[in-house]
Amino acid sequence: MKYLSEYRDPAVARALVTEIKRSATRRWVLMEVCGGQTHTIVKQGLDELLNEAVEMVHGPGCPVCVTPLEQIDKALALASRPDVIFTSFGDMLRVPGSECDLLAVRARGGAVKIVYSPLDALELARKHPDKQVVFFAVGFETTAPANAMAVWRAKQLGVKNFSVLVSHVTVPPAMMALLESPDNRVQGFLAAGHVCTIMGWTEYEPIAAKYKVPIVVTGFEPLDILEGMLLAVRQLEEGRHEVENQYVRSVRRDGNQPAQDLVSQVFELVDRSWRGIGPIPRSGLGVRAEFAEFDAERKFAVDGIRTAEPTICRAGDVLRGVLKPFDCPAFGTLCTPEHPLGAPMVSSEGACAAYYNYGRFRNGAPV
Amino acid sequence: MCLGIPGRIVEIHDTQGLPMGVVDFGGVRREVCLAYVKDEIQPGDYAIVHVGFAISKVDEAEAKRTFEVLREMSQLDELKWMEGLAT
Numbered sequence: 537m538k539y540l541s542e543y544r545d546p547a548v549a550r551a552l553v554t555e556i557k558r559s560a561t562r563r564w565v566l567m568e569v570c571g572g573q574t575h576t577i578v579k580q581g582l583d584e585l586l587n588e589a590v591e592m593v594h595g596p597g598c599p600v601c602v603t604p605l606e607q608i609d610k611a612l613a614l615a616s617r618p619d620v621i622f623t624s625f626g627d628m629l630r631v632p633g634s635e636c637d638l639l640a641v642r643a644r645g646g647a648v649k650i651v652y653s654p655l656d657a658l659e660l661a662r663k664h665p666d667k668q669v670v671f672f673a674v675g676f677e678t679t680a681p682a683n684a685m686a687v688w689r690a691k692q693l694g695v696k697n698f699s700v701l702v703s704h705v706t707v708p709p710a711m712m713a714l715l716e717s718p719d720n721r722v723q724g725f726l727a728a729g730h731v732c733t734i735m736g737w738t739e740y741e742p743i744a745a746k747y748k749v750p751i752v753v754t755g756f757e758p759l760d761i762l763e764g765m766l767l768a769v770r771q772l773e774e775g776r777h778e779v780e781n782q783y784v785r786s787v788r789r790d791g792n793q794p795a796q797d798l799v800s801q802v803f804e805l806v807d808r809s810w811r812g813i814g815p816i817p818r819s820g821l822g823v824r825a826e827f828a829e830f831d832a833e834r835k836f837a838v839d840g841i842r843t844a845e846p847t848i849c850r851a852g853d854v855l856r857g858v859l860k861p862f863d864c865p866a867f868g869t870l871c872t873p874e875h876p877l878g879a880p881m882v883s884s885e886g887a888c889a890a891y892y893n894y895g896r897f898r899n900g901a902p903v
Numbered sequence: 904m905c906l907g908i909p910g911r912i913v914e915i916h917d918t919q920g921l922p923m924g925v926v927d928f929g930g931v932r933r934e935v936c937l938a939y940v941k942d943e944i945q946p947g948d949y950a951i952v953h954v955g956f957a958i959s960k961v962d963e964a965e966a967k968r969t970f971e972v973l974r975e976m977s978q979l980d981e982l983k984w985m986e987g988l989a990t
Contacts, residue, residue: 682954
């Protein structure tokens with residue numbers, strides 16, 4: 537087994553689709569909270585195949601999309617400094633700030649480099665002791681252990697010219713914020729398999745119980761997602777609301793303990809603003825005081841940033857699952873992957889970009 | 904963003920006190936940090952890798968079991984389909 541191609545078998549997918557349709561006596565509303573899953577669902581048309589049995593609502597599952605404008609503007613300010621080499625995962629480079637994006641800063645001569653791993657950014661700092669290397673530490677719980685390790689390692693090795701601009705968010709508070717919202721329609725969740733690989737699923741048990749929603753920890757391949765949907769539909773049909781684990785090959789109930797330990801050594805829970813959604817209490821991670829020298833916001837003065845979101849963009853409603861991307865007046869006209877107004881159009885994992893790239897311009901069949 | 908890719912661990916070593924290793928992704932090899940899985944993995948095991956870090960060992964027995972359950976479902980589905988043709 538290679539653990540990839542087997543989970544893309546069309547015959548098995550067909551059987552799962554049949555079984556989901558057979559199990560559903562009505563149409564259920566499920567939300568996935570992972571941009572990777574959103575991409576697979578839209579690309580493979582899983583939601584259209586199952587349209588009569590399940591409505592898939594795409595949640596705020598793309599860290600690139602929910603990074604607040606203020607943090608993007610801080611990144612732009614830092615990347616413009618002549619003494620800074622600004623490093624980032626590739627997907628952040630085209631996210632629009634108030635005035636431009638990181639690519640534009642690079643075009644004007646700013647040193648902006650894409651790295652694959654935060655350890656590569658740390659290595660860059662060791663090679664350029666005359667420069668300040670700043671890494672844009674974004675992501676969900678999945679990415680936090682990698683970013684925490686870069687900070688911990690910088691301290692251990694005494695690398696003084698490395699720091700992180702943090703915009704980490706955590707999934708469960710966002711799920712609760714959605715469930716508390718008066719216009720919520722979501723009846724069950726597919727939880728992100730790699731977030732749970734790190735965190736396990738114990739945090740989700742009180743959410744499933746309190747809000748009476750099934751939560752199925754789900755993987756990323758088409759068969760994983762279909763099986764996750766089937767488990768959720770079966771729970772809804774039987775009136776159950778439990779946490780189930782579909783992604784057993786990677787996720788254990790308590791998650792990855794060494795990873796959780798290092799994350800809590802380096803980071804602490806803080807209030808975070810989510811782009812398009814707004815502030816959610818204790819929904820993010822920030823650098824602990826013990827590691828303050830590696831916190832770019834403490835190290836450099838990046839205050840006085842004033843932000844302005846384009847008013848026509850409805851990214852917030854899309855991220856909350858209230859609107860589908862094609863319901864936004866700017867979708868596909870003023871806002872395209874080449875000229876994105878809102879972050880969900882930037883990353884290929886954003887719902888707007890997925891809908892645009894796979895021809896979903898209106899409800900139902902592609903145009 | 905949370906993309907994690909399964910790869911086979913080829914080699915395990917130590918870089919200035921940090922457990923690192925080489926992981927093969929269908930022919931492409933990369934240096935990966937193994938700090939978070941070091942107590943459970945050996946060369947030959949599969950791990951899920953995210954931004955240069957192994958985040959879990961793939962449970963092969965569970966992976967096979969899940970897949971077999973799904974396969975059986977598809978065979979049943981085909982059987983039903985053929986029955987449908989016959990009647």
